[in-house]
Amino acid sequence: MNETERRPKVTLEDLLQLKRAERPSAEFWSGFDRTLRAKQLAAIVETRPWWRTWTARKTLVRVCMPLGATALLAISFSSVRVASVKPQKNIAVNSEVVVQTPVVLGESIATQGNSVPATATQTVALAQSEAARSDSSDSLALVKITPTTGFSGTASPEQLLASGTATVKAAGQALAQLVGLEDYVSTSPVNARSNVVEPLTQVATPRDSRRTRLLAYSVTFDPHAADSSAAVRSRDRVTHRLSDEAVYDSITRLGLSGDRVSIKF
Amino acid sequence: MDVASKALQKPLVVSPERQLEADSDRIIVQRVQAGEVAAFDNLILKYRERVFGVIYNMTSNREDAADLTQDAFIKAFQSINRFQAQSSFFTWLYRIAVNSTLTHLRKAKLRTFFSFEKITDEDKTAELVNQMTDKKGADRDLYIRELQEKLNEAMMKLSIKHRTVVTLFEIEGVSHEEIAEIMNCSVGTVRSRLHYAKQLLQAELQRYINP
Numbered sequence: 001m002n003e004t005e006r007r008p009k010v011t012l013e014d015l016l017q018l019k020r021a022e023r024p025s026a027e028f029w030s031g032f033d034r035t036l037r038a039k040q041l042a043a044i045v046e047t048r049p050w051w052r053t054w055t056a057r058k059t060l061v062r063v064c065m066p067l068g069a070t071a072l073l074a075i076s077f078s079s080v081r082v083a084s085v086k087p088q089k090n091i092a093v094n095s096e097v098v099v100q101t102p103v104v105l106g107e108s109i110a111t112q113g114n115s116v117p118a119t120a121t122q123t124v125a126l127a128q129s130e131a132a133r134s135d136s137s138d139s140l141a142l143v144k145i146t147p148t149t150g151f152s153g154t155a156s157p158e159q160l161l162a163s164g165t166a167t168v169k170a171a172g173q174a175l176a177q178l179v180g181l182e183d184y185v186s187t188s189p190v191n192a193r194s195n196v197v198e199p200l201t202q203v204a205t206p207r208d209s210r211r212t213r214l215l216a217y218s219v220t221f222d223p224h225a226a227d228s229s230a231a232v233r234s235r236d237r238v239t240h241r242l243s244d245e246a247v248y249d250s251i252t253r254l255g256l257s258g259d260r261v262s263i264k265f
Numbered sequence: 266m267d268v269a270s271k272a273l274q275k276p277l278v279v280s281p282e283r284q285l286e287a288d289s290d291r292i293i294v295q296r297v298q299a300g301e302v303a304a305f306d307n308l309i310l311k312y313r314e315r316v317f318g319v320i321y322n323m324t325s326n327r328e329d330a331a332d333l334t335q336d337a338f339i340k341a342f343q344s345i346n347r348f349q350a351q352s353s354f355f356t357w358l359y360r361i362a363v364n365s366t367l368t369h370l371r372k373a374k375l376r377t378f379f380s381f382e383k384i385t386d387e388d389k390t391a392e393l394v395n396q397m398t399d400k401k402g403a404d405r406d407l408y409i410r411e412l413q414e415k416l417n418e419a420m421m422k423l424s425i426k427h428r429t430v431v432t433l434f435e436i437e438g439v440s441h442e443e444i445a446e447i448m449n450c451s452v453g454t455v456r457s458r459l460h461y462a463k464q465l466l467q468a469e470l471q472r473y474i475n476p
Binding site for chain 2: 010011012013014015016017018019020022023024028029032033035036039040043044
């Protein structure tokens with residue numbers, strides 16, 4: 001029988017109880033207290049870095065992270081949206097007047113929200129208040145406005161404003177025809193605004209005056225073509241294509257007199 | 266909601282002694298939070314041996330255990346104003362100590378070496394040793410030393426989490442619910458880990474224990 005078999009055996013729990021008896025001596029605890037006191041004083045004196053204080057505040061982290069993520073999402077979404085909107089071409093609006101009965105009281109404008117689909121047809125139902133007050137033989141005007149150019153699903157505010165203005169303008173024209181106000185178109189605020197000429201456009205630039213002077217100079221050399229409107233148009237096109245310097249050079253180098261052409265090099 | 270959160274929401278089943286202890290700790294903590302820094306020394310004196318015992322049995326190194334115990338008390342002192350008494354101070358302090366030790370063990374996995382305390386000659390220990398061996402004198406000391414080494418070797422073969430559960434439950438006498446709160450896991454996980462760890466220990470120490 002070997003030595004191991006002769007040993008009285010115990011349970012695992014008893015064996016683990018032995019671990020409780022592994023205790024340090026009293027000298028150990030005196031040294032432990034001294035070191036702990038020194039560390040405690042150092043911890044009181046030491047200033048903690050700001051980021052550690054911030055990260056320790058869980059409530060702040062809980063609030064800041066969703067806020068930051070939301071702001072980031074909003075910024076990226078708006079930037080993508082702005083980048084995706086292309087500059088629109090001229091929007092031609094066809095208006096169509098449909099006359100129907102019976103009478104609809106009041107005025108109603110049906111719109112389709114902010115985004116206008118490509119094949120959308122905006123129907124503006126207009127009823128004249130005076131016509132409503134009169135007999136039932138009066139008519140109802142329906143103005144159908146169909147955008148003929150590409151109207152993207154995500155239209156910019158400027159496009160929406162332009163389409164709205166066109167809609168109002170067409171509706172006003174139709175209403176004026178019905179009422180009999182022929183001079184409405186000319187006196188409406190929308191048209192009045194479009195007839196206004198900007199003061200800056202009336203001021204001639206030095207470039208324009210120079211071009212006019214050069215054109216006048218060249219016309220004097222061709223008396224036969226001067227009265228022809230086609231010749232004037234073609235000459236004007238040429239002068240617009242050429243730069244100022246090119247026109248000046250071509251005119252000073254070319255000389256026309258009678259049946260002769262002189263070229264200076 | 267995960268299992269650990271559910272476990273934390275359940276009220277802990279604690280003994281009346283533990284409840285009295287928690288109440289007295291709460292009063293001391295309130296004094297420290299009010300600015301009476303010296304009151305924290307009472308908590309250090311009360312818990313230093315228990316915290317050291319947990320860390321020592323997890324690391325099997327007395328110097329590391331001393332450093333980690335001091336660090337745990339410093340961290341508790343620095344964060345005492347954030348302690349909201351949702352759990353007992355004892356559980357909170359143990360959680361700090363266990364987390365610091367787990368971090369340390371993960372960092373120092375490859376450079377582990379052991380340094381053990383001597384087994385004290387108390388009446389209870391002597392009785393236990395008498396059950397294990399009938400040797401006297403130097404042979405008895407040699408046998409106890411061998412048993413201690415084998416036990417620590419078997420403990421260090423366990424994973425960190427299994428070792429922690431065994432240390433807290435079998436050596437320190439912490440309940441399953443409190444271990445679940447300290448380790449931030451469910452009670453079922455604690456029981457499962459404990460069962461698995463004891464099976465491994467029995468396999469390692471079968472020469473010394475009865476089946």
